[in-house]
Amino acid sequence: MFRSPEKTDHDKEGLRCDATARTSVSALETELHGIKIYETALGCAVNDDLKKEWQVYLTQTCQRVDLLRDVFSALSLNPDMTASRRKVVNHTGASLVEAMEMAKADGNTSAAQAIARECVSLVESKDHKNWDLIRHLAREGKREETTLSGAANDDVGEDEEGHFCHAWEGTRELSMAALCLPAAVSVF
Numbered sequence: 001m002f003r004s005p006e007k008t009d010h011d012k013e014g015l016r017c018d019a020t021a022r023t024s025v026s027a028l029e030t031e032l033h034g035i036k037i038y039e040t041a042l043g044c045a046v047n048d049d050l051k052k053e054w055q056v057y058l059t060q061t062c063q064r065v066d067l068l069r070d071v072f073s074a075l076s077l078n079p080d081m082t083a084s085r086r087k088v089v090n091h092t093g094a095s096l097v098e099a100m101e102m103a104k105a106d107g108n109t110s111a112a113q114a115i116a117r118e119c120v121s122l123v124e125s126k127d128h129k130n131w132d133l134i135r136h137l138a139r140e141g142k143r144e145e146t147t148l149s150g151a152a153n154d155d156v157g158e159d160e161e162g163h164f165c166h167a168w169e170g171t172r173e174l175s176m177a178a179l180c181l182p183a184a185v186s187v188f
């Protein structure tokens with residue numbers, strides 16, 4: 001049984017600034033950084049199949065931003081809301097982009113691609129958790145939160161599961177190969 005962690009609060013402009021608002025703004029910030037992370041990762045990718053996969057995931061990440069902006073409008077949330085967890089997502093995302101740029105500048109292309117996989121895996125882990133929370137809010141939240149069901153539909157859930165699992169498997173299998181251990185699944 002869902003219990004609201006706090007009452008619905010509003011800021012001076014009448015926009016909500018409660019836990020739902022903070023969760024939504026954290027998800028939006030993750031997707032905005034996801035775009036930058038995929039764009040940078042594509043610049044590090046050398047495998048053609050991996051490039052194709054990341055291009056698809058980049059397109060889907062851009063679509064998630066549009067979905068979340070619709071949610072903000074439907075729930076009277078402020079997409080520019082400042083929140084400490086947003087600052088953390090911002091800092092982490094910028095650090096991941098910087099890490100990939102550093103790896104690329106080192107000139108070892110296969111190492112840069114491996115680091116890009118790690119960075120994609122980290123942001124997709126956060127993204128996966130965000131969409132899981134949004135799905136729960138849509139199903140079990142207060143009346144206005146059911147508006148989220150349009151954003152957290154099964155297609156989005158399947159896509160995000162794919163982003164997370166492929167990224168995680170890719171980094172895991174590369175680490176297994178580096179240790180001369182047999183692969184559990186094939187990766188690009």
Ligand SMILES: [Fe+2]
Pocket residue numbers: 061124127128159160163164
């Ligand atoms: Fe994702």
